[in-house]
Amino acid sequence: MNATTRQIACAHVIGPTGSMAGAQTIAIEGDRIASVMPTAATAGKPLLALPALVNAHDHGRAVRTSSIGADAKPLESWLHYLALFPSVDPYLAAAMTFANSALGGAGTVMVHYTRAQGFTDLPTETAEVARAARDVGVRAGFAVSMKDRNPLVYGPSEPVLAALPQELRGEIETRFLRKPPSPHRFG
Numbered sequence: 001m002n003a004t005t006r007q008i009a010c011a012h013v014i015g016p017t018g019s020m021a022g023a024q025t026i027a028i029e030g031d032r033i034a035s036v037m038p039t040a041a042t043a044g045k046p047l048l049a050l051p052a053l054v055n056a057h058d059h060g061r062a063v064r065t066s067s068i069g070a071d072a073k074p075l076e077s078w079l080h081y082l083a084l085f086p087s088v089d090p091y092l093a094a095a096m097t098f099a100n101s102a103l104g105g106a107g108t109v110m111v112h113y114t115r116a117q118g119f120t121d122l123p124t125e126t127a128e129v130a131r132a133a134r135d136v137g138v139r140a141g142f143a144v145s146m147k148d149r150n151p152l153v154y155g156p157s158e159p160v161l162a163a164l165p166q167e168l169r170g171e172i173e174t175r176f177l178r179k180p181p182s183p184h185r186f187g
Contacts, residue, residue: 005034006027007027008025008028011023014050016051023041051107053106055110057112059112060094060098061085080176083175090116091128092132094128095136097109098140102138107139108139110140110143111142113142113143126142157177
């Protein structure tokens, strides 16, 4: 082992095939695990080593839906309130949410990107979100929301819009009826 090798003595290790029997020493060279070898009992606090967790459902939002009381409620009862959330710099919003995931032990975050901030085009924005993941040190997967129908309700928007007072209709159209990017544009 060279001078850049670090060793971590662990009382318990969960590896790629499950729990490893007995105490183990993990040797790290640079930023990679070089070996995991049985060792004598560890001194000090017993450590548990395991693969990083995965946050399988995040949205990369700076404001959490729990702040509007959306927990454990049907999606349709609170979804429209998302339009009231302010747009913020996508890099900063993603860096904050990725950092929270990393602090909780997650090394990978699945980002269901359903509400673009709208400061730039979608490819530029998602590149900023990916940069935030790299900077924080987590891996990120993306599920980018793209649709071509029913942006307001399950069905045609016109009957709902026609029932609104004109001043409200304009506000609803501005917030909800933006033309989405075509999936074909990115294929």
